[in-house]
Amino acid sequence: MNLRGMYAIYHFELARALRTWLQSIISPVVTTSLYFVVFGAAIGSRVEQVDGVPYGAFIVPGLIMLMLLTQSVTNASFGIFFPRFTGTIYELLSAPVSYLEVVVGYVGAAATKSLVLGLIILFTAQLFVDVPIAHPFLMATFLVLTSFTFSLFGFIVGIWAEDFEQLQIVPLLLVIPLTFLGGTFYSIDVLPEFWQTVSLFNPVVYLVSGFRWSFYEVSDVPLLVSLGMTFFFMLLCLTLIWWIFRTGYRLKS
Amino acid sequence: MSSILSIENLDKTYRDGFQALKDINLDIHKGEIFALLGPNGAGKTTLISIICGIVNATGGRVTVDGYDIQRNYRQTRSRIGLVPQELTRDAFETVWAKVSFSRMLFGKPRDDAYLERVLRDLSLWEKRNSQLRMLSGGMKRRLLIAKALAHEPSVLFLDEPTAGVDVELRQGMWETVDYLRQTGVTVILTTHYIEEAEEMADRIGVINQGEIVLVENKQQLMRKLGTKQLVLQLREPLEAVPAALSDYGLRLTEDGSGLIYTYETQSAHTGIDDLLQALGEAGIRFTDLHTSQSSLEDIFLDLVNGS
Numbered sequence: 001m002n003l004r005g006m007y008a009i010y011h012f013e014l015a016r017a018l019r020t021w022l023q024s025i026i027s028p029v030v031t032t033s034l035y036f037v038v039f040g041a042a043i044g045s046r047v048e049q050v051d052g053v054p055y056g057a058f059i060v061p062g063l064i065m066l067m068l069l070t071q072s073v074t075n076a077s078f079g080i081f082f083p084r085f086t087g088t089i090y091e092l093l094s095a096p097v098s099y100l101e102v103v104v105g106y107v108g109a110a111a112t113k114s115l116v117l118g119l120i121i122l123f124t125a126q127l128f129v130d131v132p133i134a135h136p137f138l139m140a141t142f143l144v145l146t147s148f149t150f151s152l153f154g155f156i157v158g159i160w161a162e163d164f165e166q167l168q169i170v171p172l173l174l175v176i177p178l179t180f181l182g183g184t185f186y187s188i189d190v191l192p193e194f195w196q197t198v199s200l201f202n203p204v205v206y207l208v209s210g211f212r213w214s215f216y217e218v219s220d221v222p223l224l225v226s227l228g229m230t231f232f233f234m235l236l237c238l239t240l241i242w243w244i245f246r247t248g249y250r251l252k253s
Numbered sequence: 254m255s256s257i258l259s260i261e262n263l264d265k266t267y268r269d270g271f272q273a274l275k276d277i278n279l280d281i282h283k284g285e286i287f288a289l290l291g292p293n294g295a296g297k298t299t300l301i302s303i304i305c306g307i308v309n310a311t312g313g314r315v316t317v318d319g320y321d322i323q324r325n326y327r328q329t330r331s332r333i334g335l336v337p338q339e340l341t342r343d344a345f346e347t348v349w350a351k352v353s354f355s356r357m358l359f360g361k362p363r364d365d366a367y368l369e370r371v372l373r374d375l376s377l378w379e380k381r382n383s384q385l386r387m388l389s390g391g392m393k394r395r396l397l398i399a400k401a402l403a404h405e406p407s408v409l410f411l412d413e414p415t416a417g418v419d420v421e422l423r424q425g426m427w428e429t430v431d432y433l434r435q436t437g438v439t440v441i442l443t444t445h446y447i448e449e450a451e452e453m454a455d456r457i458g459v460i461n462q463g464e465i466v467l468v469e470n471k472q473q474l475m476r477k478l479g480t481k482q483l484v485l486q487l488r489e490p491l492e493a494v495p496a497a498l499s500d501y502g503l504r505l506t507e508d509g510s511g512l513i514y515t516y517e518t519q520s521a522h523t524g525i526d527d528l529l530q531a532l533g534e535a536g537i538r539f540t541d542l543h544t545s546q547s548s549l550e551d552i553f554l555d556l557v558n559g560s
Contacts, residue, residue: 008357019345086342094305094335095358096327253267253308
């Protein structure tokens with residue numbers, strides 16, 4: 001094992017986030033606060049409770065998930081896309097690091113950033129509304145699993161993307177819509193039956209639902225199904241990454 | 254001399270069917286400066302990229318210090334430093350952060366004193382806290398060398414080290430290679446500038462259309478393939494080479510004021526004394542004479558055009 005090499009990547013990536021802390025840390029916090037103000041205050045004054053939970057508190061797990069998903073994908077995709085763009089990827093490919101070490105370095109750093117952000121947002125939310133956490137351990141498990149899984153997904157996007165436009169397309173046109181339609185701001189019970197069925201094809205529904213359960217013990221789908229789907233998606237990403245490195249897709253000719 | 258890099262029957266065909274390398278066999282000796290000379294598109298970068306792990310070979314085998322580049326990639330890659338042809342476009346990290354990262358990525362423990370020495374030797378120490386975007390092109394190229402040296406490799410690849418570099422910087426690069434030679438690092442450089450190979454290398458390999466056409470000690474190469482020209486400045490211009498001298502394969506300069514005689518430097522009998530005698534007998538007088546050796550460039554063009 002080249003632990004030093006792995007740590008070099010991890011450290012380098014985190015240093016990048018700290019160098020651009022306004023963009024990587026402050027901006028997600030500001031965005032989330034705006035969601036609280038707009039959704040919590042504007043809609044919360046009309047919708048008092050969802051499944052017995054005050055609306056302001058109800059949206060907290062969804063908001064954290066929204067940030068976690070977009071930030072994980074953005075950070076991880078940018079992390080591996082950037083050396084491809086600048087040309088420094090040669091160094092990574094010619095270094096005595098295994099594929100696993102490369103993935104752990106990049107994905108680990110992106111997931112760490114997301115985790116820290118998730119916790120910061122959770123803390124920020126506490127300033128606006130009272131957010132009790134019924135199952136802290138489960139909450140943390142979902143936080144870690146989601147950060148890691150979507151950072152893996154972001155890594156794949158960063159290898160697939162050929163330019164900055166493609167790099168942006170996935171978070172903007174896939175992750176954000178899926179999150180908004182994934183029960184972030186509402187319980188999918190309020191949807192007509194047809195759209196409820198459609199929602200079940202959205203992986204974010206399972207993440208948000210399970211995550212929310214760990215706070216308030218209310219969910220759209222059973223907890224085990226949520227956990228199972230999260231693991232399934234993670235496995236899917238891992239398989240894809242294994243294939244990428246085995247074939248050298250977009251990395252080696 | 255013991256070999257540090259051994260290439261056997263190496264083939265590379267890209268997915269689009271382009272055959273970049275054809276049955277390459279090559280041995281690089283420990284501590285030498287080897288120049289791989291060839292026109293653009295000859296396969297130089299592909300060859301380097303395979304050895305460093307950036308491109309997969311289609312067939313054949315490469316070993317570095319006895320280790321296979323596929324099976325023992327950790328051993329081989331930790332022995333190799335690569336300076337790529339293209340400057341990288343990263344901008345916001347500092348010089349020091351970059352070289353430290355490179356060293357760590359290759360699994361080496363922190364050694365600030367060593368990195369300082371490398372940066373000093375490459376005249377980058379003053380710039381250690383500068384962001385990359387503040388560096389000039391020449392400094393960026395030296396930084397790529399510093400990064401490649403950060404993990405103390407025993408083999409260094411310089412891919413077109415002076416491509417797009419002005420004359421002064423090129424001189425600087427030659428001095429850098431000379432410094433590398435003194436550190437005992439084996440250097441393999443690719444170039445399509447003949448004078449670069451002539452200036453720096455101990456041995457020269459010529460590659461053309463994916464094939465190694467020739468590998469030779471530089472001096473031997475120049476001696477073996479070199480011809481010399483003897484130019485005689487005539488007192489009276491001639492209109493044609495006199496029939497009496499037809500055996501010597503003489504040429505007249507354009508204005509007829511000089512006679513050019515080409516001869517093999519290595520042949521037992523250069524024919525110069527016969528020629529001078531024959532000239533005297535034919536009554537041709539001359540005011541001056543000089544000889545010139547064919548450059549590596551002439552040799553190279555002969556090889557590439559002839560193959």
